[in-house]
Amino acid sequence: EIVLTQSPATLSLSPGERATLSCRASQSVSSYLAWYQQKPGQAPRLLIYDASNRATGIPARFSGSGSGTDFTLTISSLEPEDFAVYYCQQRSNWPPAVFTFGPGTKVDIK
Amino acid sequence: QVQLVQSGAEVKKPGASVKVSCKASGYTFTSYDINWVRQATGQGLEWMGWMNPNSGNTGYAQKFQGRVTITRNTSISTAYMELSSLRSEDTAVYYCARVQRYELDPWGQGTLVTVSS
Numbered sequence A: 001e002i003v004l005t006q007s008p009a010t011l012s013l014s015p016g017e018r019a020t021l022s023c024r025a026s027q028s029v030s031s032y033l034a035w036y037q038q039k040p041g042q043a044p045r046l047l048i049y050d051a052s053n054r055a056t057g058i059p060a061r062f063s064g065s066g067s068g069t070d071f072t073l074t075i076s077s078l079e080p081e082d083f084a085v086y087y088c089q090q091r092s093n094w095p096p097a098v099f100t101f102g103p104g105t106k107v108d109i110k
Numbered sequence B: 001q002v003q004l005v006q007s008g009a010e011v012k013k014p015g016a017s018v019k020v021s022c023k024a025s026g027y028t029f030t031s032y033d034i035n036w037v038r039q040a041t042g043q044g045l046e047w048m049g050w051m052n053p054n055s056g057n058t059g060y061a062q063k064f065q066g067r068v069t070i071t072r073n074t075s076i077s078t079a080y081m082e083l084s085s086l087r088s089e090d091t092a093v094y095y096c097a098r099v100q101r102y103e104l105d106p107w108g109q110g111t112l113v114t115v116s117s
Helices: none
Strands: A004-007 A010-013 A019-025 A034-038 A045-049 A062-067 A070-075 A085-092 A098-101 A105-109 B003-006 B010-012 B018-025 B034-039 B046-051 B058-060 B068-073 B078-083 B092-099 B104-107 B111-115
Touching: A004 A085, A010 A019, A019 A085, A019 A105, A045 A062, A045 B104, A070 A085, A098 B034, A098 B046, B003 B092, B003 B104, B010 B018, B018 B034, B018 B092, B018 B111, B034 B068, B034 B104, B046 B068, B046 B078, B046 B092, B058 B068, B078 B092
Parallel strands: A010 A105, B010 B111
Antiparallel strands: A004 A019, A019 A070, A034 A045, A034 A085, A062 A070, A085 A098, A085 A105, B003 B018, B018 B078, B034 B046, B034 B092, B046 B058, B068 B078, B092 B104, B092 B111
16 A cells, blocks of 8 residues: 655745645655645645646646655745645555545644 | 535444435536545544445445445435444544545535544
8 A cells, every 4th residue: 555654744934935845655656646735624625636737726836746756745935825734645546446645744834 | 616515514422323425516426436535633634435426336445444335326416425333533524525537626515423422
């Protein structure tokens, strides 16, 4: 089973700063890696799929990169509404299909 | 618009079962798999299982094998997740989500299930 690890666990930044979040897979997932944002009391929202494609309606300040085992989510300039928890996710196709989430990175206000 | 609307909060006693519904609208229900994911308070996202609404085929996380059952009623575009033998550790918000290819979008609003004696 593929394990996803995320770092750091918490990122304390100020509005306007750049955020760089990491997700590492225990084995290659090619580019089949998605990122989600979750705010308190809300369901997760898809931000990025296929490692680097923004989902519909996601602002351009969010970008994703990477392939294989190492992936990065970058928020170029933090807006107040970006302080949230971010999760990465993949699916392994080897029967049976298994979906895996990383433990999350919390971006909070410094 | 594409939307998943879940049933309301539940309070159950240990040992009981709970069945949460997820009604889809804005797309063809049988064209996309549905996943169920849960989240305990202050914790991360935990995948529980998937279902193909067209075939009814399912797959479950090993942790929940034997305790979870995902079903559907295609006539009303609704998926269900039933979890049995509830214990306090099952207290969580339960989400359904549509599977695009492997990414999940959109998600339901979540259903809080509280297990307490």
